[in-house]
Amino acid sequence: MDIDFIETMLLTFKLATITTIILLVIGVPLALFLANSTKWYKSIIETIVSMPLVLPPSVLGFYLLIAFSPASFIGQNLHDLGIDLAFSFAGLVVGSIIFSLPFMVHPIQSALSQLPKSIYEASYTLGKSKLETLWRVILPISKHGIISGCVLAFAHTVGEFGVVLMIGGNISGETKVASIAIYDEVESLNYAMAHQYSLTLFIITFAILLLVYITNKKSLGEIR
Amino acid sequence: MKFFLKLLFAYLVLASTAWSQTITVAAAANLKYTMADIAKEFTKRTGINVTVTTGASGKLTQQIMAGAPFDAFLSADVEYPAKLANGGFATTPSKVYAYGTLVLWSNTGTDLSKGVAGLINPNIKKIAIANPKVAPYGVESINAMKYYKVYDKVQNKIVNGESIGQVATYVTTNAAEIGFMAKSIVLSPDMKNVGKWVEVEPRSYNKIDQAMVGLKNGAPENQIAAKKFLNFMSSPKAREILKANGYILPN
Numbered sequence: 001m002d003i004d005f006i007e008t009m010l011l012t013f014k015l016a017t018i019t020t021i022i023l024l025v026i027g028v029p030l031a032l033f034l035a036n037s038t039k040w041y042k043s044i045i046e047t048i049v050s051m052p053l054v055l056p057p058s059v060l061g062f063y064l065l066i067a068f069s070p071a072s073f074i075g076q077n078l079h080d081l082g083i084d085l086a087f088s089f090a091g092l093v094v095g096s097i098i099f100s101l102p103f104m105v106h107p108i109q110s111a112l113s114q115l116p117k118s119i120y121e122a123s124y125t126l127g128k129s130k131l132e133t134l135w136r137v138i139l140p141i142s143k144h145g146i147i148s149g150c151v152l153a154f155a156h157t158v159g160e161f162g163v164v165l166m167i168g169g170n171i172s173g174e175t176k177v178a179s180i181a182i183y184d185e186v187e188s189l190n191y192a193m194a195h196q197y198s199l200t201l202f203i204i205t206f207a208i209l210l211l212v213y214i215t216n217k218k219s220l221g222e223i224r
Numbered sequence: 225m226k227f228f229l230k231l232l233f234a235y236l237v238l239a240s241t242a243w244s245q246t247i248t249v250a251a252a253a254n255l256k257y258t259m260a261d262i263a264k265e266f267t268k269r270t271g272i273n274v275t276v277t278t279g280a281s282g283k284l285t286q287q288i289m290a291g292a293p294f295d296a297f298l299s300a301d302v303e304y305p306a307k308l309a310n311g312g313f314a315t316t317p318s319k320v321y322a323y324g325t326l327v328l329w330s331n332t333g334t335d336l337s338k339g340v341a342g343l344i345n346p347n348i349k350k351i352a353i354a355n356p357k358v359a360p361y362g363v364e365s366i367n368a369m370k371y372y373k374v375y376d377k378v379q380n381k382i383v384n385g386e387s388i389g390q391v392a393t394y395v396t397t398n399a400a401e402i403g404f405m406a407k408s409i410v411l412s413p414d415m416k417n418v419g420k421w422v423e424v425e426p427r428s429y430n431k432i433d434q435a436m437v438g439l440k441n442g443a444p445e446n447q448i449a450a451k452k453f454l455n456f457m458s459s460p461k462a463r464e465i466l467k468a469n470g471y472i473l474p475n
Binding site for chain 2: 065068070071084086165169188
């Protein structure tokens with residue numbers, strides 16, 4: 001197997017892993033807010049979170065490209081801090097976080113909204129603090145939602161194409177992820193390599209999703 | 225309901241009488257603006273409409289081999305048309321219609337006076353080129369950098385656009401400080417006021433001889449119209465437009 005292939009696959013999974021971890025940190029509090037809040041601006045936040053589901057990736061890619069450019073306000077300030085996001089791995093992480101946000105938040109939010117209020121009340125009655133209730137009761141029983149969120153965010157980042165195509169610049173070992181590599185190989189008539197990438201992704205995706213459905217079945221079984 | 229049926233009928237009648245022949249031409253991205261002018265002139269003279277699809281020559285070749293219904297192909301090199309002719313996709317022999325010119329283009333006020341040799345300037349963080357895997361202009365951009373012996377030093381600054389068109393996006397949005405561009409793009413009405421450019425010394429890269437072929441993929445009745453179009457590419461009017469867009473013409 002050639003080095004370029006391995007490098008590209010590792011880069012793809014590195015991007016997906018980092019994106020998923022950051023999304024988990026952002027996603028859980030966001031989902032908690034959305035599941036419980038009755039604030040007037042809840043709908044606005046819910047809309048913003050869901051927008052990447054409907055927006056064409058090219059819209060996001062276009063705006064990110066402009067935002068990252070050293071000529072823009074954001075790009076200029078980041079540049080002064082020594083951060084250049086256009087055509088860089090860090091830029092892809094930022095793009096992926098925005099693009100995969102709903103895939104992390106939605107499953108967790110729906111798991112949390114299904115919980116009856118009485119669970120919280122029972123925990124408070126037993127003298128547990130809010131944080132302890134969250135950590136020891138709420139999150140553990142919402143485990144299937146959190147796992148689904150992580151897997152969907154991970155898989156969606158692996159499959160991301162449009163945004164990366166627009167802001168990546170197709171640099172080996174930096175921004176050339178598997179989906180771009182497949183496109184590149186197909187366009188340059190190198191079908192053998194395209195097959196190698198595609199089949200690898202096909203098998204990995206199947207394995208990941210299968211694992212989730214099996215574990216979810218088990219953890220739901222524990223609750224019932 | 226009856227009213228709507230009548231309306232629909234009227235629409236269909238109108239639509240069919242307004243029908244005129246349309247050919248679809250696949251053109252290398254450097255022809256994006258030039259083709260619009262040429263197609264307009266061609267339609268004026270023949271009544272045949274032209275739909276233009278632009279992209280990197282290699283990508284278009286791949287699409288044609290996969291059966292894309294294009295009637296003619298205008299490449300940015302001679303190799304892709306030759307490949308199509310060898311594969312039995314062409315209706316005409318491949319013919320050179322123009323020679324392309326490479327320029328260095330920047331929208332960030334980068335000093336262009338040293339040309340390609342100046343790319344080692346540390347203020348230049350990113351150099352955009354068209355993906356050499358599919359775009360002939362990208363191949364020659366690399367040749368030019370190799371000629372000036374700066375390629376090894378600047379290799380890690382290079383970003384690949386999917387075609388010369390995406391390179392233009394990278395340069396105009398300032399995402400890349402500098403880019404290798406086709407002269408025809410920087411001379412176009414949309415781009416001529418954007419940034420500054422200099423020609424790349426012609427001896428530093430291979431001649432970009434751009435060839436065209438007619439294709440079998442589209443509707444049979446379009447093959448004749450496509451040949452008319454390819455002939456038009458050698459007409460005085462088309463040559464005038466090509467020249468005005470910065471191309472060098474074959475004799």
